Amino acid sequence: MSYRLLARLEVDEGKLERARRGLGRFLLATDVLDREALPAGEVLKRYKDQGRTVERGFRFLKDPLFFSGSAFLKRPEGVMALGMVMALALLVYALGEWALRRGLAETGSSLPDQKGKPTQRPTLRWVFGLFIWVRLVELEGRPLVLNLAPHHETAVRLLGAGRYYLLE
Template sequence: VTFYKNLDKNVAKELKALGQLMKKQFACAVDAEQAMNDFANQCHLLGFAQTTIIKEPIYAGRGRPKKGVKPTGYHYFIDAAPCTDLEKVKLAKLKVGMFILATNDTDSADLTMAALLEHYKSQQKVERGFRFLKSPEFLTSSIFLKKPQRIEALLMIMTLSLLVYASLEHKIREQLTKTEEFFPSMVKNKTTTKPTARWVFLKFEGIDTLEFAGQHFIT
């Protein structure tokens, strides 16, 4: 959907640029043809079914020239019939799903292209774990540590906490799958078997256990 929205915008942008080019005057036909060729090479989506160079005379003075008066010169305009080039659109669509992966580990025989792609995709799991740093509740901007040793200590604590958090979340999801149970989703009137640990914590806020005379009461 995003690709086609951008496609419409980019086609409109190229059509607008073509309109400006067609209004431009050129001193000779060669200059007009060269400008049209340069523009066509820069277009990523448009093609041109027909291109014509229009020659218009220039007369001295204002108003309609008298019969038999010869022009003092000529200027040239571009007249082009644009169309959407489907081959260019196909190439643009292919580029959307392409990205470059590179590594300097050229000695490892086990690092195949498939393994490199798998390692790259696995980074997302770690990055998602640290997205809590952007949360205003974590108050990251209020923490200032000057010494490198303290920064390293904080990173160690954060990494260990993330490990515990991820382990707990894994256990919750694993047990829900084994017991074929579910948990209320963040979407209203929906359920899920893969809740986040933070969502589980929020749902249990305000629930207290009271022990009285050997009995447990949940409030």
């Protein structure tokens, strides 16, 4: 027994246009008024590229582990000060992640990702998590670092923290 289906596709332009009109929109604004200097496509590209810059760093504010709801600031100066501290911390974090990724690329090294596969683009948050079981103990008066694997040493060297973990 066999079956055969013969079909023809037709597009209802009226329904398609009504569906397009119902789609959501968002506005992007710029202070560059010359459309030739900054075309609409470039504005959209730059907006989407923000996901790889500072904007991505503020995702942690939505993380329930951050406890952002527990910060009670009464004066505007306190809010501004906290914002400045957070912006500086995010800058340091972004620079550390950039330096680590650049070092991994330049040396051809990699670190394990969440699935154990090698990556040259780890997040700094993930790298910090890799060190959860690394311990500094003192044995007979001498410092000793426990559970330090080769990928830990790679990260430590690239971040310039060798004197703390490798006891150099």
